[in-house]
Amino acid sequence: MRPSSPTPSSTRPSLAWCRPDLVLVVEQLRPKRHDRDGFACGEPTLDTYLRQQAAQHHRAGISTTHVLVDDTGPARILGYYSLSAAQLLLTELQEADRKRLPNYPVPAIRMGRLAVSTSAQVKGHGDTLVAHAVARCLGLRAQLSVRVLLVDALHEKAACFYRAYGFRDTSADTQSLYLPLGPP
Numbered sequence: 161m162r163p164s165s166p167t168p169s170s171t172r173p174s175l176a177w178c179r180p181d182l183v184l185v186v187e188q189l190r191p192k193r194h195d196r197d198g199f200a201c202g203e204p205t206l207d208t209y210l211r212q213q214a215a216q217h218h219r220a221g222i223s224t225t226h227v228l229v230d231d232t233g234p235a236r237i238l239g240y241y242s243l244s245a246a247q248l249l250l251t252e253l254q255e256a257d258r259k260r261l262p263n264y265p266v267p268a269i270r271m272g273r274l275a276v277s278t279s280a281q282v283k284g285h286g287d288t289l290v291a292h293a294v295a296r297c298l299g300l301r302a303q304l305s306v307r308v309l310l311v312d313a314l315h316e317k318a319a320c321f322y323r324a325y326g327f328r329d330t331s332a333d334t335q336s337l338y339l340p341l342g343p344p
């Protein structure tokens with residue numbers, strides 16, 4: 161992670177992150193608790209997803225959505241990411257990452273969406289959410305083999321954001337990038 165990434169507190173629940181100025185918590189989206197309508201990140205598709213589809217997709221077993229809130233306003237969504245199971249072709253990995261892997265689809269977790277509220281951007285929350293998603297994926301590997309974290313960048317600017325964390329371009333003709341998680 162980038163040097164500014166916060167470190168998880170060992171004295172709080174695993175989903176809480178401490179910074180000197182506030183306590184940040186990542187929790188599963190709960191429509192009755194979190195103000196989805198108040199969220200706007202500058203990308204309408206990501207706002208609409210959170211408002212209209214995220215909870216529905218969770219109920220349907222399509223994806224889970226995790227929201228970032230702070231202790232001063234637990235209903236206000238500062239940012240969110242969503243995760244689902246995925247796979248990619250071995251040939252979509254860069255050559256160096258294919259070594260010693262069998263010629264099977266590569267098990268992956270897709271972070272299908274990542275967004276930070278416009279009013280909360282450029283404060284390190286995107287960084288916190290990426291770090292949190294990666295930590296969650298690493299934690300899952302004890303029970304379920306997963307080799308990479310996959311993201312679909314909306315545009316080149318977003319792809320640059322991900323590359324700074326070590327995400328690599330897939331060979332697919334898309335804006336998909338992956339972060340190797342290594343063997344368990």
Ligand SMILES: CC(C)(COP(=O)(O)OP(=O)(O)OC[C@H]1O[C@@H](n2cnc3c(N)ncnc32)[C@H](O)[C@@H]1OP(=O)(O)O)[C@@H](O)C(=O)NCCC(=O)NCCS
Binds near residue numbers: 273274
């Ligand atoms: C991209 C986004 C999630 C970043 O969140 P953020 O909280 O503003 O980012 P942070 O403050 O944690 O910044 C982390 C780093 O990313 C850089 N960064 C921030 N926004 C960026 C962007 N749009 N493109 C490229 N880099 C970006 C910051 O400069 C910072 O780099 P540094 O640590 O070297 O200074 C946020 O701008 C957003 O939600 N944008 C709209 C939706 C979107 O584009 N989502 C991307 C997924 S497709």
